[in-house]
Amino acid sequence: MIDEKGRLFGKINIVDLLVILVVLIAAVVLGLKFLKPNVTGGELETEDGLVPVTYTVLVENVLPEVYESVQKYIPGTMMASGELLDGQIVDVDAATHYNDFLVETDDGAELIEVDQGRLDLTFTIQCNVANPITTLIGAQEVRVGKTHIVKTDKFEMVGTILTCEWGANTAASGNEAE
Structure with a gap:
């Protein structure tokens, strides 16, 4: 199979063959990486390629006056860094904070649990x-x-994310609670 000059079948050098195989394997790996379909959203995506997400955030120990003020602005569009985002605060519920x-x-x-007149808000x-x-x-x-x-x-408040649902059916489920 290998002749005295190190050629396989008398036609190709073994070193050249190894180089060709490495290049082919690298091309296949890169091709699979860059040419495979996008799997980020899959069945979760809407027709515009975005994934709807519905989540709740708990903000604890809030004054009742703050809650009354916040209620006036619900529903409200989320914002960050001075720009409006593709997100809506659709509801806020209050419970007694103990x-x-x-x-x-x-x-x-x-x-002993003591009610000091504060509220826990769930957005x-x-x-x-x-x-x-x-x-x-x-x-x-x-998360x-x-x-x-x-x-x-x-308004701006800091809390902890309690629940999160991904997918096209989450928008409908959030409106049913209203």
Whole structure:
């Protein structure tokens, strides 16, 4: 098979053959990487290529006056860095905020919840993102458990993301709660 000059079948050098194989393998790998269809959204995408996302953000220990002011601006368009985003705050719900205090008693310790007149607000937000892997709205990633700034041109609050749903059916589910 290999002759005295190191050629395979008397026609091609083994080193040349290895170089050709490496180039072909590299071309196939790069071709698959760059030419395969985009799989970022798949069945989640809408016809415009964006993925609808609905998520909730909990903002704790808010004064009732702040809640009353915020309610006037719901629904409201999200914004960041002075620009409006492709996202809407569609709802806000309030619940009593309780502070827990540990009280020493003769029988041990007792946990007491005290209402100090504050509220916990839960915002429902619907937005469209280009990539459901990074799920960016403005410069913020939307991830359950992550700190999130809820901001419009009228108010700004910091909370924690509680829930998140991706896909075309999430926009309808957010409106049913109203």
